Amino acid sequence: xxxxxxxxxxxxxxxxxxxxxxxxxxxxxxxxxxxxxxxxxxxxxxxxxxxxxxxxxxxxxxxxxxxxxxxxxxxxxxxxxxxxxxxxxxxxxxxxxxxxxxxxxxxxxxxxxxxxxxxxxxxxxxxxxxxxxxxxxxxxxxxxxxxxxxxxx
Amino acid sequence: xxxxxxxxxxxxxxxxxxxxxxxxxxxxxxxxxxxxxxxxxxxxxxxxxxxxxxxxxxxxxxxxxxxxxxxxxxxxxxxxxxxxxxxxxxxxxxxxxxxxxxxxxxxxxxxxxxxxxxxxxxxxxxxxxxxxxxxxxxxxxxxxxxxxxxxxx
DNA sequence: TCAGTCACTTGTAAAAAACAAGCCACTATG
DNA sequence: CATAGTGGCTTGTTTTTTACAAGTGACTGA
Numbered sequence: 559x560x561x562x563x564x565x566x567x568x569x570x571x572x573x574x575x576x577x578x579x580x581x582x583x584x585x586x587x588x589x590x591x592x593x594x595x596x597x598x599x600x601x602x603x604x605x606x607x608x609x610x611x612x613x614x615x616x617x618x619x620x621x622x623x624x625x626x627x628x629x630x631x632x633x634x635x636x637x638x639x640x641x642x643x644x645x646x647x648x649x650x651x652x653x654x655x656x657x658x659x660x661x662x663x664x665x666x667x668x669x670x671x672x673x674x675x676x677x678x679x680x681x682x683x684x685x686x687x688x689x690x691x692x693x694x695x696x697x698x699x700x701x702x703x704x705x706x707x708x709x710x711x
Numbered sequence: 712x713x714x715x716x717x718x719x720x721x722x723x724x725x726x727x728x729x730x731x732x733x734x735x736x737x738x739x740x741x742x743x744x745x746x747x748x749x750x751x752x753x754x755x756x757x758x759x760x761x762x763x764x765x766x767x768x769x770x771x772x773x774x775x776x777x778x779x780x781x782x783x784x785x786x787x788x789x790x791x792x793x794x795x796x797x798x799x800x801x802x803x804x805x806x807x808x809x810x811x812x813x814x815x816x817x818x819x820x821x822x823x824x825x826x827x828x829x830x831x832x833x834x835x836x837x838x839x840x841x842x843x844x845x846x847x848x849x850x851x852x853x854x855x856x857x858x859x860x861x862x863x864x
Numbered sequence: 865t866c867a868g869t870c871a872c873t874t875g876t877a878a879a880a881a882a883c884a885a886g887c888c889a890c891t892a893t894g
Numbered sequence: 895c896a897t898a899g900t901g902g903c904t905t906g907t908t909t910t911t912t913a914c915a916a917g918t919g920a921c922t923g924a
Contacts, residue, residue: 866923874918890901892897
């Protein structure tokens with residue numbers, strides 16, 4: 559996964575992975591979702607090498623998922639905040655949580671429980687059709703391949 | 712991302728990534744979801760090195776996401792099929808598709824369109840609370856950390 | 865002045881992936 | 895029955911990516 563150019567593949571999964579598929583990236587985003595915003599906090603929490611953390615944060619800022627915000631003028635200090643583009647990865651993280659909770663939790667149950675604040679109950683969010691509201695699973699969707707402009711009119 | 716033991720972290724995202732976070736793994740699963748099931752078809756479609764494909768398939772079978780099914784006795788030939796555990800990653804892939812469609816599609820729009828067969832409309836599935844059915848976004852959930860058995864009674 | 869903090873950068877070693885080639889048990893073709 | 899081809903790999907070797915360790919610069923606070 560080094561030479562391959564995922565970003566130019568006609569597949570949104572591949573293109574998404576090009577941005578967030580590198581090692582650590584999703585865990586960095588998870589931490590930022592949890593309110594961890596500063597370089598050293600991220601480094602301590604993840605146990606990541608600092609040069610790798612620098613590279614991942616730079617990429618996430620360059621791609622517009624995080625915003626590098628100066629919170630102190632002198633000396634310059636920065637915090638990383640989610641943009642709308644970054645926040646929209648929320649469903650990806652929740653889907654990973656649900657799957658891990660279901661299959662990798664072990665006998666003691668999942669490490670965390672999600673409570674839906676609006677209804678007060680422990681929840682495992684599910685996917686529903688944006689148009690009719692019905693739950694969708696594999697097999698419920700048909701894929702139409704659109705023509706690429708370069709391949710035909 | 713080599714020395715770190717994601718599987719033992721008290722976080723379902725990290726544990727999930729331990730299983731499906733290696734390079735190529737999600738694209739292999741995507742192909743199997745699309746009906747590509749044989750070694751050489753996967754290799755051609757992905758352009759992946761054969762030794763890497765071998766390793767990924769082995770891992771996915773070992774982890775119980777794919778089943779290695781013999782479809783010809785002599786000489787032995789195999790197909791890889793999703794198990795229930797593998798199929799349950801569907802929401803992860805859909806979430807990646809939605810995000811890629813929204814942010815990485817470019818001017819020509821997303822490369823594929825998903826049609827919900829039950830209602831017949833193009834759809835971008837959304838996450839709703841499993842208990843009350845309301846859409847959930849970041850901020851709608853509160854996380855409760857459960858104690859690990861080893862840390863307290 | 866001196867230790868400490870934050871946000872890094874710069875080496876270098878180790879691990880993983882990519883690339884290329886080869887192998888084995890067949891089957892189908894002439 | 896010799897030859898070419900296929901499916902599903904394995905085994906080197908090179909290249910790329912990560913990990914680890916150390917150091918830097920601009921400060922703050924005691």
